[in-house]
Amino acid sequence: MSHTPQSPSSASPPESSAPTGTTSTRPTLPTHSRTAKDVLAELAAMRSRDARWHDGRTFSLVYHDTDEHLQLLRDAYTMFLAENALNPMAFPSLRRMETDVVSMCAGILGGDDEVVGSMTSGGTESLFLAMKTYRDQARKERPHITAPEVVLPTTAHPALIKSAHYLGVKVVLVPPGPDFRADVAAMERAITPQTLFLVGSAPAYPHGVVDRITELSDLALSRSLPLHVDACVGGFLLPFVRKLGFPVPPFDFAVPGVTSMSADLHKYGFAAKGASTVMYRTAALRRHQFYVYSGWPGGLFGSATVLGTRPGGAIAAAWASLTALGHEGYLRIAGIIMKTTRAFIDGITAIPDLYVLGQPDCGVFAYASRELDLMAIADQMEERGWHIDRQQLPTAIHLTITPTHAAIVERYLGDLRDSVAYVAEHPELSSQGAAAMYGMLMHIPDPSMVDEFILSNFDSLYRP
Ligand SMILES: Cc1ncc(COP(=O)(O)O)c(C=O)c1O
Incomplete structure (x- = not known):
């Protein structure tokens, strides 16, 4: 928990069009247009009380490399500010960037050419989609599952618990071992016939330790269960930490039982905010992620991820980050x-x-x-x-x-x-x-x- 109440801003838009006779002090839409200079000056003033991330005063909220890299993200983002990745046919550039990004990610995470995925708006959406994928896969392929469950260490990110809440999946939480890594034996005991899938993290956010993914993989394979590795925080760091010679336990698609992974571009990928990836070992598995509805008068509807309209800027900035670095x-x-x-x-x-x-x-x-x-x-x-x-x-x-x-x-x-x-x-x-x-x-x-x-x-x- 890092939220504390703040006092409301004293600034209020000039000449508001609040209905006459009301005593409301709420900001309302300005009656008259304002110049861009005026608006930008007010935005700049509003920032003055924000956390000083550029001075290294924050941890976890902002991932910053150099000012030069930040400028590249700005330029790439604004170049595609208006474009919408909702329709992959209208903007082949965005579709190409997205498939490039997923492919580059899969490549650094031990994936072969069969690994597919999607770009999402962040770790939460990536985890939500993995959960939906396994729930819908079970609906088709394991119909005995009527009250689905997911088994995860208590150190796994709450976005998984939130996703389970939205998707009607029961969460079975297992405390980690004394070293804060997933307790695989305890997770095995938590499996029931209703278990959809298992989760491990690389690393789990609270203590920065990678779960025992090899052992979780053995368990998953022996019980014919899928295994999702949440590498939202470590996906773009651990592969390079390992290359530098530091000991990094196996955690990616090179481990045979890993069926899906999430890795955030807007964390250690140093992309602009609103960018993550979710990846699956096979295209057959990813099909359960997509949503289609062919009965709408507005046209045949298909959506790869949770969002409808998808900001082109976030995709372009992620592509720029990966290819520049x-x-x-x-x-x-x-x-x-x-x-x-x-x-x-x-x-x-x-x-x-x-x-x-x-x-x-x-x-x-x-x-x-x-x-x-x-x-x-x-x-x-x-x-x-x-x-x-x-x-x-x-x-x-x-x-x-x-x-x-x-x-x-x-x-x-x-x-x-x-x-x-x-x-x-x-x-x-x-x-x-x-x-x-x-x-x-x-x-x-x-x-x-x-x-x-x-x-x-x-x-x-x-x-x-
Ligand atoms: C391990 C892990 N997974 C998922 C998330 C959620 O990511 P986001 O905040 O991008 O939704 C986080 C965020 O810190 C995380 O550390």
């Missing part, structure tokens, strides 16, 4: 990330109270505290200008390292040492600020009360 660029980036991650981990573990959870496989990891209140430390870090990703079960601070962070390691570690020392001297901080809120939420025994808190928070966040 190439193996050479991704290797360079992976080298920077691994070196920077080492520097962070060494600095964090040199602070006596702190330790890293598990043995992270790439640039994603979390650290915890032995004695002190880590949420109070997080508050202190935020006071020093860092945007902190907080975790629970166990309480931890999460870092997602990108090239932007190479320049700020020492500043972060200095602030962390100061924050730890300050919290050690001020135990009363546990009952103040966000630390108090997290402390309270993490000790509420009834999860529905925590859900209610999050709902109310969202309710107020999304008010004008």
